[in-house]
Amino acid sequence: MSAVLAPSTSGGNLKLGAYAAPGLIIAILAMMILPLPPILLDLLFTFNIALSLIVLLVSLSTIRPLDISAFPTILLVTTLMRLSLNVASTRVVLLNGHTGPDAAGKVIEAFGHFLLGGNFAVGLVVFAILVVINFVVVTKGAGRIAEVGARFTLDAMPGKQMAIDADLNAGLIGEAEARKRRAEIAQEADFYGSMDGASKFVRGDAIAGILILFVNVVGGLAIGLLQHKLSLAQATENYVLLAIGDGLVAQIPALVISIAAGMIVSRVGSETDMGTQLVTQLASAPRALVVTGVILLALGFIPGMPHFAFILFGGLTAYGGWWLGRRDDRARVASTAPAGAAAVAAPVQGEATWEDVVPVDVLSLEVGYRLIPLVDRNQDGELLKRIKAIRRKFAQDIGFLPPTVHIRDNLELAPGAYRLSLKGVPVGEGELITGSFLAINPGRAVGRLTGTATKDPAFGLPATWVDAPERERAQASGYTVVDAPTVAATHFSHVLHANAAALLGRTELTALLEQFAKHVPKLADDLVPKLIPLATLQKVLANLLEDGIAIRDLRTILESLADHASRTQSPEELTAAVRVALGRAIVNGLAGGPGELPVIALDAELERLLSQTGAGGESLGLEPSLADLLLREATQATAREETLGHAPVLLVPDRLRSALARLLKRAAPGLKVLGHGEIPDTRTVRVSSVIGERR
Numbered sequence: 001m002s003a004v005l006a007p008s009t010s011g012g013n014l015k016l017g018a019y020a021a022p023g024l025i026i027a028i029l030a031m032m033i034l035p036l037p038p039i040l041l042d043l044l045f046t047f048n049i050a051l052s053l054i055v056l057l058v059s060l061s062t063i064r065p066l067d068i069s070a071f072p073t074i075l076l077v078t079t080l081m082r083l084s085l086n087v088a089s090t091r092v093v094l095l096n097g098h099t100g101p102d103a104a105g106k107v108i109e110a111f112g113h114f115l116l117g118g119n120f121a122v123g124l125v126v127f128a129i130l131v132v133i134n135f136v137v138v139t140k141g142a143g144r145i146a147e148v149g150a151r152f153t154l155d156a157m158p159g160k161q162m163a164i165d166a167d168l169n170a171g172l173i174g175e176a177e178a179r180k181r182r183a184e185i186a187q188e189a190d191f192y193g194s195m196d197g198a199s200k201f202v203r204g205d206a207i208a209g210i211l212i213l214f215v216n217v218v219g220g221l222a223i224g225l226l227q228h229k230l231s232l233a234q235a236t237e238n239y240v241l242l243a244i245g246d247g248l249v250a251q252i253p254a255l256v257i258s259i260a261a262g263m264i265v266s267r268v269g270s271e272t273d274m275g276t277q278l279v280t281q282l283a284s285a286p287r288a289l290v291v292t293g294v295i296l297l298a299l300g301f302i303p304g305m306p307h308f309a310f311i312l313f314g315g316l317t318a319y320g321g322w323w324l325g326r327r328d329d330r331a332r333v334a335s336t337a338p339a340g341a342a343a344v345a346a347p348v349q350g351e352a353t354w355e356d357v358v359p360v361d362v363l364s365l366e367v368g369y370r371l372i373p374l375v376d377r378n379q380d381g382e383l384l385k386r387i388k389a390i391r392r393k394f395a396q397d398i399g400f401l402p403p404t405v406h407i408r409d410n411l412e413l414a415p416g417a418y419r420l421s422l423k424g425v426p427v428g429e430g431e432l433i434t435g436s437f438l439a440i441n442p443g444r445a446v447g448r449l450t451g452t453a454t455k456d457p458a459f460g461l462p463a464t465w466v467d468a469p470e471r472e473r474a475q476a477s478g479y480t481v482v483d484a485p486t487v488a489a490t491h492f493s494h495v496l497h498a499n500a501a502a503l504l505g506r507t508e509l510t511a512l513l514e515q516f517a518k519h520v521p522k523l524a525d526d527l528v529p530k531l532i533p534l535a536t537l538q539k540v541l542a543n544l545l546e547d548g549i550a551i552r553d554l555r556t557i558l559e560s561l562a563d564h565a566s567r568t569q570s571p572e573e574l575t576a577a578v579r580v581a582l583g584r585a586i587v588n589g590l591a592g593g594p595g596e597l598p599v600i601a602l603d604a605e606l607e608r609l610l611s612q613t614g615a616g617g618e619s620l621g622l623e624p625s626l627a628d629l630l631l632r633e634a635t636q637a638t639a640r641e642e643t644l645g646h647a648p649v650l651l652v653p654d655r656l657r658s659a660l661a662r663l664l665k666r667a668a669p670g671l672k673v674l675g676h677g678e679i680p681d682t683r684t685v686r687v688s689s690v691i692g693e694r695r
Contacts, residue, residue, distance in 0.1 A: 003566050008637070014082055014589050024077065025080075026122055028077070028080050028081050028084045029084070029609070030086065031044070031084035031085065031087065031088045032083075032084045032087045035088075035091060035095075036088045036092065037092075038106075039569055040090060041085070041088060041089055041092065041107070041108070042106050042107045044081075044085055044088075045085060045089075045107040045108070045249050046107060048078075048081055048082060048085060048249075048250075048253050049249075049252070051078060051081075051253070052078065052252075052253035052254075052256040052257050052260075053256060055071075055074060055078070055256070055257055055260045056256050056257070056259060056260040056263075058260075058269055058565070059071070059260040059263045059264050060162070060263060062264070065188075065191060065192075065264050065265065066187055066188060066191060068186065068264065069187060069191050071191075071195070071198075071260075071261065071264055072191070072194035072195055072197070072198035073227055073262060075198045075201050075257065076198060076201055078253070078257050079201045079204075079205045079254075079257075080254060082205060082250045082254055083205065083208060085250065086208075086209070086212050086246065086250050089108060089246045089249075090212060090215070090216055090246065092242060093108075093216060093220060093242045093246060094216070094219055094220060094223055094239075095238065095442050107249055108147070108242060108245040108246050108249055109242075109245065110245070111244075111245040111246075111248045112197070123240075123241065123244035123245070123248070124244060126248070127213065127244055127247050127251060127564050128250060128256055130248070130251045130252070131206050131209060131210060131251060133255065134251065134254055134255045135203060135206035135207070136260050138255065138258040138259055138261075138262050139206065139258050139261075140201050140203075141262060141266075142261045142262035142265055142266065143200070143203070145262070145265045145266050146192060146195035146198075146265045146339070149398040154189055154193075157185055157186075157189060160185050161182065162187065164178050164181045164182060164185075165178075167388070178381070190276075191397075192265070195265055197265070198261070202401070205254055206251075206254065209247055209250055209254070211242055212246075212247065213244070213246075213247040215287060215471045216239070216242075216246060216247075217239065217240050217243045220235070220238070220239025220240065220242065220243055221235050221236065221239055221240070223239070224238060224239050240484065245478075245586075247666065249679065251671065259526045273444075279369070286321040286322070286323075286324035286325035286328065287321065287325065288321070289317050289318070289320055289321025289324065290317075290318050290321035290322055290325070291321075292317050292318075292321070293314045293315065293316070293317035293318025293319070293320075293321060294314070294318060295314070296310050296313055296314030296317060296318075297310070297311060297312075297315065297318065298314075299313035299314070300314055306533070306555045322614075323588055337455050360423055360424040361406040361421070361423075361424070361506065362403040362422070362423055362503070362623055363402065363404070363405050363406070363420075363421075363422060363503065364405065364406045364407070364408070364420075364421045365387070365402045365405055365406070365407045365408075365418060365419070365421075365492070366407075366408055366409070366410040366413060366418065366419045366421070367407070367408075367409055367410065367413070367417075367418045368409070368410065368411075368413040368414050368415045368416055368418065369409060369411060369415055370415035370416045370434060371383070371415075371416060371417075371418060371432060371434065371488075373434075374485055375387075375407045376489070377546075382485040383485045383488055383489060384407070385493075386485055386488075386489035387405055387407075387489065387492060390489060390492060390493045390496065391405070391496075393493075394493070394496050394497070394500075396552075397550060397552070398497070398500055398545070398550050398551065398552070399512075399550050399551040399552035399553075399554065400504060400508050400509075400511075400512045400551065401508065401511065401512075402496060402500075402503045402508070403507075403508065405504060405506075414431060416431050416432045416434065417429065417430070417431045417432075418430055418431075418432065418434055418488055418490070420492060420495050422495075422499050422502055422503075423502070427495050427498075428457065428491055428492075428494075428495040428498060429455075429457070430457030430488065430491055431457075432484040432487060432488060433452065434451075434484050435468075435484075436451070436465045436466060436468075436484065437465070437466055437467075437468065437470075437481050437482065437483055437484075438454075438456065438463050438464070438465055438466075438483075438484070438487050439451070439463060439464045439466050439470075439471075439472075439474035439479035439480070439481050440456045440461050440462075440463040440479060440480040440482070441461060441462045441463065441478075441479055441480075442461065442478070442479075442480055442482075443461075443476050444478050445474075445478035445479045446477050446478055447477045449464045449466050449470060449473070449474055449477070449479070450466065450467040451464040451465045451467065451470060452464065454466040456487070457487065457488075457491045458487075458490045458491040458493075458494040458495075459494070464479075466481075501542040501543075501545035501546045502542075503520075504538065504541055504542055504545060505538075506534065506538065509534065509537065509538050509541065510534075512554070513528065516554050516555075516558075518581030520555060521556050523559065523562070524558065526562065527558050527562050529560060529567070531561070531562060531565040532561060532565045532569065532574075535541075536569060536574070538559070539556070539571035540557075540561065540571050540574050540575050540578060543560055543571060543572070543575040544557075544575060544578065544579070544582075547579075547585060547661065547672075548672070549579070549582060549585075549589075550585075550589075553582065553585060556578075556581050557578050557581070557582070559581070560577055560578045560580075560582075561574055561577075561578065562582035563577075564577045572658060575658075576654065576657070576675070579675070579678055580654075580675070580677045580678055582678075583677070583678035583679060583680055584680045586674065586678055587674075587678070587679060587680060587683055590647040590649055590672060591647060591649075593648075594682075595684075596683075596684040596685065596686045597647045597649065597679070597683055597684065597685050597686065598641070598644075598649070598686050598687075598688040599649045599650065599651040599674075599686070599687055599688065600634075600637045600638075600641065600648065600649065600650045600651065600652055600671075600687075600688065600689045600690070600691060601650075601687045601689070601690050601691070602650075602652055602690070602691055602692060603690055603691060603692035605692065606630070606692030607652070607653065607656075607692065609626065610622075610656055610660075611653070611655070611656065620659045620660070620663055627663075629692065630663070630664075630691065630692070631663075631664065631667040633691045633692060634650065634664050634667060634668050634671060634691055635667055635668050637650075637671075637689040638668040638670055638671045638692055640687065640688075640689060641689065642670065644688075646688070647672065648668070648670055648671045648672065649671075649672050649673075649674055650664070650671055650672070650673045650691070651674050651675075651679070651685065651687075652673060652674070652675060652676075653675065654675035654676055654677045656675075657673055657674065657675035657678075660673050661673035
């Protein structure tokens with residue numbers, strides 16, 4: 001039964017909320033037209049004061065201005081309510097003011113007699129002061145802040161939208177989160193624009209209050225003297241005091257609402273409410289409190305000064321600052337205590353749980369404190385933007401989205417140092433000099449530079465950190481000059497490509513297959529796990545990435561695996577088959593264009609010897625002298641090809657390719673080993689060097 005009734009209850013609440021706002025506006029307009037009895041005026045004036053206090057307290061407890069996005073509408077409604085009450089009370093004052101000071105209700109009488117002592121001159125002065133405070137100080141300042149906030153918010157919208165798009169493209173957020181952030185940005189712009197216009201309501205309300213008071217005083221005196229034949233003193237006591245009380249009843253809530261508006265637009269973003277923010281920040285400087293207390297104490301001992309007040313508040317302020325300083329010192333000592341001592345002193349809070357096991361980040365970047373601005377989102381860190389762009393470029397070039405980079409500061413590093421780690425193991429380190437430029441010698445630069453000698457962290461080339469004035473001279477001398485964020489970004493990109501195979505985990509592979517299945521669902525479903533398991537597919541793709549082959553053409557890879565999976569399940573044999581299918585793309589990546597492909601070949605005798613060692617397996621059983629000859633000449637041939645501007649390619653029989661590639665990987669890392677079957681029929685091959693040739 002409760003499950004049946006619940007929807008109707010919710011619908012009733014929604015209908016009540018939908019009718020509440022129109023009903024309130026109609027009631028406010030009705031107060032301007034229909035006469036109200038004094039008792040109802042008392043209730044409405046009290047409700048107006050309570051409403052203004054609620055709005056003020058809510059504005060103090062909000063975390064962000066958008067938490068009370070309806071504030072401009074609230075400002076309009078409360079202003080209309082005050083003006084409607086002014087009109088209703090004016091009608092009662094002018095009609096029944098001759099009967100006595102309680103003609104318009106007890107609330108107006110209290111404000112006119114009790115708070116002002118029945119002195120209309122004091123009432124006029126107090127009313128004028130309140131109007132000046134509200135109109136000149138609070139409302140004008142809040143309106144200016146809202147105006148500037150609206151301008152800056154609109155100017156910042158394109159940049160914020162681009163940042164959201166960048167996070168979305170980098171995979172840091174999903175489509176739902178991006179849509180939510182875009183809606184918040186639009187709502188923020190609308191809010192500040194509305195607040196800029198809503199501040200005019202309060203300004204107009206203050207002017208209307210002055211005019212209504214003037215009309216009430218003049219009209220009341222005229223009615224009292226001419227219609228009711230009262231004396232001037234009696235008419236002044238009745239009508240003027242009632243008019244002033246009416247004005248004060250309206251102006252005090254107006255001032256409270258104006259203060260709430262100022263609180264909303266003047267606060268700076270924080271994770272706490274306004275009250276907590278004020279107390280925390282004012283108490284964050286104990287020394288200032290101590291100095292203030294000492295100054296007040298000194299003033300208290302000056303002859304002729306009010307000793308009690310100054311000494312009391314001076315002592316309290318100085319003691320409060322001293323107490324806060326001791327508290328901060330104790331917290332600082334506790335935070336710097338040795339770990340062992342802290343473990344002994346700290347009571348046991350509970351048993352260890354699996355929540356205490358923190359997983360290792362797949363890809364992480366640690367920076368020294370001097371590099372924090374480069375990766376701080378709030379400071380629009382340049383390196384942070386570069387890393388997002390590198391991840392996007394990596395996904396486009398290699399064929400899968402790498403894991404998210406977890407960035408943190410590490411005080412154990414040098415101030416300008418950084419460390420790249422893969423699954424908790426450092427894979428790259430470097431040190432930057434922010435504000436300087438790294439002049440890298442690509443091998444043809446001339447002249448010496450004035451600066452700090454170092455090496456390029458990505459490729460190990462000799463380099464020098466130079467200041468800005470030395471930059472142009474370095475470029476003219478043939479050096480490649482880059483700034484500090486570019487140095488770190490290039491190193492990060494190099495590490496990312498060098499470790500692509502290790503970055504392709506089960507999570508990334510699953511996401512890749514899900515994305516591929518959106519376009520070619522039949523192929524992906526038929527292959528994994530029906531023909532080959534996911535682990536075998538991961539090993540094949542990792543082998544390709546180890547050889548520097550992109551996996552963008554996933555269709556060709558999966559089709560080749562589907563053709564050969566029924567014959568073998570060996571990852572090495574499947575990798576060889578996929579390489580043959582990707583031969584055109586592999587060769588084109590090494591030597592783009594339709595021209596001939598310069599290659600390094602094996603001498604016929606050396607090739608025969610290698611074939612006799614059983615090279616169809618995973619390793620070569622070579623004699624030390626033969627292995628040394630092979631490594632030495634492969635290194636020399638690679639250097640010659642690089643000098644000529646060619647990509648070093650060693651062309652060998654298919655059965656030797658895998659074993660030779662593994663053997664030569666460390667000695668000649670730039671050498672690519674291809675099998676005869678990987679060369680397309682349309683490609684012309686030219687032998688430029690021969691390894692093992694007798695001279």
